[in-house]
Amino acid sequence: MANSENLKRTEKLQLMLDEEELKAIDDWRFENRMPTRAAAIRELLRRGLISDPHFSDPETEDASTRDFGVVDEKVRATRGDDNS
Template sequence: MPERENLKRTEKLQLMLDEKELQAIDDWRFENRMPTRAAAIRELLRRGLIATPHFEEPDAEATTRDFGVVDETVEAALKSSADKS
């Protein structure tokens, strides 16, 4: 990981998740030995931003309810990861 000198986080982001979404993030955090939930979320965001070119553009007509953390694709990936452990 690159070192970040004098990193000051001054913006707060509030995000509401359901129980299943939070559990998926926490499971990923512990499997990857992340120090905090916030660190895990930042790492997942970083990876998502890097992977952006590999995904289709979101529907411009979609509402916030159309976006979730856990869907069938994620559940299959989490199950596959757990089976390998």
């Protein structure tokens, strides 16, 4: 864990999520007792970056930002959340 005394965050990141994506992050946050939503997102990003070699590269040719989401379409379908 980073030493908070030496940590200076100067950059702000704006991210738009739908209700389901935000719920998934908040659920994970509370299950893991994270102090803030921002801390949870940072931890999820850290874990994703560490595990990157275990995943195939995303298909980015002709992709738009809507092609990338927090909640996988397979997960939505199994939960009955697929609105497509």
